[in-house]
Amino acid sequence: MEPIKKLEVEQLIHSFEHKSVYIHLETTNGAYASHFNEGFFSAGAYIRNAQVQYELGKIMGDGPFRVGLKLAIGWIYAEGLTHFELDTKGRLLMAGHDHDGKLAVALEISETPFE
Numbered sequence: 268m269e270p271i272k273k274l275e276v277e278q279l280i281h282s283f284e285h286k287s288v289y290i291h292l293e294t295t296n297g298a299y300a301s302h303f304n305e306g307f308f309s310a311g312a313y314i315r316n317a318q319v320q321y322e323l324g325k326i327m328g329d330g331p332f333r334v335g336l337k338l339a340i341g342w343i344y345a346e347g348l349t350h351f352e353l354d355t356k357g358r359l360l361m362a363g364h365d366h367d368g369k370l371a372v373a374l375e376i377s378e379t380p381f382e
Contacts, residue, residue, distance in 0.1 A: 280324035345374035
């Protein structure tokens, strides 16, 4: 993965508009940290292979970035994205890493289901 180049990622997001795509969205603030600190409140979210069509995709901010995908009846939204890759399968992979390099958020878009 490489640091997000806003214009390049914006073009990639637009390339999936109005198509039936699969979304992977994951957040974590350190789900396993509670093992080391009982007072730490751990939270996260995970969805994989949600099939959607979005009519508009936006990337905002100066970094870390926010990406929103406008659906007919709502939004999919990820904040804190720092890196991206268009992999060999044509999937747009975006991730946000904290100051220690640990994954905090991932948003991935694919025309085929994630394995």
